[in-house]
Amino acid sequence: MAESRDQHARERPHGLGLAVAITSIALLCLLVLAPLAIVLVEGFADGVGTFVEAVTDEATVSALVLTLTVVAIVVPFHTVFGIAAAWLLTRQDFRGKALLGTLIDLPFTVSPVVSGLLFVLLFGARGWLGPWLRDHEIRIVYAVPGVVLATLFVTLPFVVRELVPTMEAIGRDEEEAAASLGAGGWQILWRITLPRVRWALFYGCVLCGARAAGEFGAVSVVSGHVRGETNTLPLHVEILWGEYHTAAAFSVATMLAASGLVTLVLRSFLERRVRASKRAASAAADASAAVALGEDTPMKGALS
Amino acid sequence: MSSRVSPWWALSLLLLSVSPLWMGCSGGGDASSSSGSRPREVELLHVSYDPTRELFEAVNERFVARQREQNVNVTVRMSHGGSGRQARAIIDGLEADVTSLALAWDIDALVREGQLLPDDWASRAPEHASEWHSSPWYSTIVFVVRRGNPKGVRDWGDLLRGDVSIVTPNPRTSGGARWTYLAMWGWAHRQEGGSDATAENALRELYRRVPVLDSGARGSSTTFARNGIGDVLLTWENEAHLLLAEHASDGLEIVTPASSILAEPPITVVDRNADRHHVRETADAYVQFMYEDEAQEIAAQHHFRPRDEAVAARHRGELPQLELFTIEEVATSWAAAQERHFGDGGLFDRISERRPSEAAPR
Numbered sequence: 001m002a003e004s005r006d007q008h009a010r011e012r013p014h015g016l017g018l019a020v021a022i023t024s025i026a027l028l029c030l031l032v033l034a035p036l037a038i039v040l041v042e043g044f045a046d047g048v049g050t051f052v053e054a055v056t057d058e059a060t061v062s063a064l065v066l067t068l069t070v071v072a073i074v075v076p077f078h079t080v081f082g083i084a085a086a087w088l089l090t091r092q093d094f095r096g097k098a099l100l101g102t103l104i105d106l107p108f109t110v111s112p113v114v115s116g117l118l119f120v121l122l123f124g125a126r127g128w129l130g131p132w133l134r135d136h137e138i139r140i141v142y143a144v145p146g147v148v149l150a151t152l153f154v155t156l157p158f159v160v161r162e163l164v165p166t167m168e169a170i171g172r173d174e175e176e177a178a179a180s181l182g183a184g185g186w187q188i189l190w191r192i193t194l195p196r197v198r199w200a201l202f203y204g205c206v207l208c209g210a211r212a213a214g215e216f217g218a219v220s221v222v223s224g225h226v227r228g229e230t231n232t233l234p235l236h237v238e239i240l241w242g243e244y245h246t247a248a249a250f251s252v253a254t255m256l257a258a259s260g261l262v263t264l265v266l267r268s269f270l271e272r273r274v275r276a277s278k279r280a281a282s283a284a285a286d287a288s289a290a291v292a293l294g295e296d297t298p299m300k301g302a303l304s
Numbered sequence: 305m306s307s308r309v310s311p312w313w314a315l316s317l318l319l320l321s322v323s324p325l326w327m328g329c330s331g332g333g334d335a336s337s338s339s340g341s342r343p344r345e346v347e348l349l350h351v352s353y354d355p356t357r358e359l360f361e362a363v364n365e366r367f368v369a370r371q372r373e374q375n376v377n378v379t380v381r382m383s384h385g386g387s388g389r390q391a392r393a394i395i396d397g398l399e400a401d402v403t404s405l406a407l408a409w410d411i412d413a414l415v416r417e418g419q420l421l422p423d424d425w426a427s428r429a430p431e432h433a434s435e436w437h438s439s440p441w442y443s444t445i446v447f448v449v450r451r452g453n454p455k456g457v458r459d460w461g462d463l464l465r466g467d468v469s470i471v472t473p474n475p476r477t478s479g480g481a482r483w484t485y486l487a488m489w490g491w492a493h494r495q496e497g498g499s500d501a502t503a504e505n506a507l508r509e510l511y512r513r514v515p516v517l518d519s520g521a522r523g524s525s526t527t528f529a530r531n532g533i534g535d536v537l538l539t540w541e542n543e544a545h546l547l548l549a550e551h552a553s554d555g556l557e558i559v560t561p562a563s564s565i566l567a568e569p570p571i572t573v574v575d576r577n578a579d580r581h582h583v584r585e586t587a588d589a590y591v592q593f594m595y596e597d598e599a600q601e602i603a604a605q606h607h608f609r610p611r612d613e614a615v616a617a618r619h620r621g622e623l624p625q626l627e628l629f630t631i632e633e634v635a636t637s638w639a640a641a642q643e644r645h646f647g648d649g650g651l652f653d654r655i656s657e658r659r660p661s662e663a664a665p666r
Binding site for chain 1: 349351354355357358381382383384385393395396397398399417418522546547549550
C-alpha cells in the first residue's frame with residue numbers, strides 16, 4: 001500500500017495526489033491519533049496516583065492475567081491450526097475444500113455478539129449441551145473456558161489468511177522435490193515450508209494475539225462479568241466506565257492502547273518481511289520454472 | 305505427487321491444536337466444609353444490576369468480617385450488568401447463588417424461565433420485613449437539572465411544558481427507565497380527573513421531549529452530563545447522587561418531586577444454585593445481613609433509602625421526604641405492567657411510534 005502511494009506521488013507530485021494524501025493524513029489524525037491521545041490524557045487526568053491505583057487494582061490485575069491467559073492459549077492453538085489448515089487449503093485437493101475455506105472465514109462475517117450467543121445456545125443452561133454439562137459439573141459459558149472458546153472462534157481466520165497467500169506464492173515445487181527425495185511430512189514442514197512462511201506466520205500470530213486481547217463483543221456475551229474471575233481487560237474497561245470510574249477506565253485502556261501500539265510497530269516491521277519473502281518466493285518459483293528441477297534446489301531453500 | 309506428503313501429520317497437528325482447549329476447562333470448584341479449627345471456605349457468586357458496585361463492595365466487606373468471627377472464610381464474587389441482561393445470564397447458566405436486580409419482574413423471570421427459585425421468593429424476607437417484597441432498601445426516581453434549575457422544573461407536571469428537553473433511557477431495555485415510565489403514569493393518574501387517557505397523554509408528551517433514548521441509565525447520564533444534552537435527567541435517586549459526585553464542577557442539582565414511585569430492587573438467594581454449590585447457609589445469612597443495621601447504614605450512605613426506621617432517621621436530611629406510590633397502586637403488578645406497557649405492541653411501543661430519532665441499542 002505504501003508502495004503504491006509512493007508511485008502515485010511520483011507520478012503526480014501536485015494536485016490530486018497531494019489532496020488525497022492530506023485528506024487521508026487528516027482523517028488518520030482524527031480517527032486514530034486523536035482518540036489515542038484522549039485515552040492517554042484521560043488516563044492521567046486524575047494524576048499519576050489514580051493511574052497507578054487503577055492498573056494495580058486487584059480486579060485489573062486479574063483481568064490482565066485472564067487476558068494474557070486467553071492470548072497464551074489462543075495464539076499457540078491458532079499457530080498449529082493455521083499451519084494445518086493452510087497446508088490443507090494450498091497443498092491438498094479434496095472435496096469440500098472451498099467449503100473449508102468459507103468456514104474458516106465465517107468468523108470474519110459473523111458479528112462477534114452473534115458468535116458469543118452461539119456458544120450460549122450451545123453450552124448454556126438451556127442450550128443443547130447444557131443439561132449434560134451441568135450433570136457432569138463442567139462449566140463452559142460464564143466461566144473461563146467460554147471466554148477462551150469465544151476468542152478462539154473470532155480469531156480463527158487470522159493465521160490461516162496470512163499463511164495461504166504466502167504458501168500459494170511459494171508453490172509446491174520444493175516440497176514435492178523434497179518428498180521425491182524421501183523426506184517425510186514433518187521433515188518437509190520443518191525444513192522447507194515453515195522457514196519460508198515464518199514471517200507470514202508470525203504476522204498472523206501478532207494479529208491473532210492483538211484481536212484475542214482486544215475482543216469485546218463475543219467475550220462480553222459469554223463472560224458473565226464476574227469480577228476477578230471472568231472479566232477480561234476490555235470488559236473491565238467498560239465496567240469501570242459504567243461505574244463512573246472514568247479516569248480508572250482510561251488508565252486501564254492505556255494498557256490496551258499500549259499493546260495496540262506494539263502490535264502496530266510489529267506489524268509494519270513484519271509486513272515488510274512478509275512482502276519480501278513473497279517476492280523472493282515468486283522469484284524463486286520463476287527461476288525454478290525456467291531452469292529444469294535441479295537436485296539441490298530444495299536443500300537450497302532449506303538452508304537459505 | 306502430493307500423495308507422497310501424508311495428510312496424517314496435518315491431522316495430528318489438528319489434534320495437537322485442540323489439546324490446550326482442555327487445559328482451560330475446569331469444573332466449578334465448590335466450597336467444601338472441613339471440621340476442626342480451620343476456617344470453612346465458602347465462595348458466593350452475587351449477580352447484581354449496574355449501579356450497586358460501591359454499595360455491595362462496602363456491604364461485602366462487613367459481611368466477610370462478620371462471618372470470619374464465626375470461623376467461616378467467605379469470598380463474595382460480584383457480577384454487575386443491566387438488570388434484564390443479568391437475569392438472562394443467570395437463566396442461561398451464570399451460576400449465581402444470590403441475585404439482586406433492579407425490579408421484581410426480572411427475578412420473576414428466573415422463576416418462570418428457569419425454575420431456579422420458588423415463586424414465593426418475594427415473601428421470604430425476615431419476619432419484620434415480610435411486607436418489603438425482598439427489598440431491604442428502596443429508592444425512587446428523581447430529576448437532575450442543570451445549575452440553578454433554569455427551566456424551573458419542580459414536579460412531574462413541569463416536565464410536560466413546551467420547552468423542556470428530557471433525557472431518560474429506553475424502558476424496553478432499562479429497569480430504571482421502567483420505574484420512570486410507571487412514575488409518570490402513576491403521577492398523571494393521581495391528578496385531579498386523572499384517567500388512563502390523561503396518563504397515556506402525559507407519557508406521550510414525556511417521550512416526545514426525549515431527544516436521545518439510551519439503552520441504560522449510565523448511557524443517559526453520559527448523554528446528559530458529558531454531552532450536555534437535555535434540561536432534565538430522570539433517573540434513580542442513588543444514580544443521581546453518583547452523577548453529581550462525578551460531575552461536581554458542573555453544578556448539577558437534584559430535584560425531588562412531591563411524589564414519585566416506590567422503586568424496590570429486590571435481593572434473594574437463587575435456591576437451585578446455592579443448594580447445588582452447598583452454600584445455602586451462607587447465602588441465606590448474606591441476604592439476611594442486608595436487613596441488619598450495619599448493612600442498612602451502608603445502604604443509606606450510598607443513597608439508597610433504608611427500611612430500618614432508626615437508620616432512616618439518621619439520614620433524613622440527605623433523603624428528602626416525598627410521597628411514594630407503589631407499582632401495585634398504579635399498575636396492579638409487574639406482570640400486568642409488562643403486558644400492558646412494555647410488551648410487544650404495548651403502550652410504550654404505541655406512544656413511541658413515529659419518534660424522530662432513537663439511539664441505537666448497545
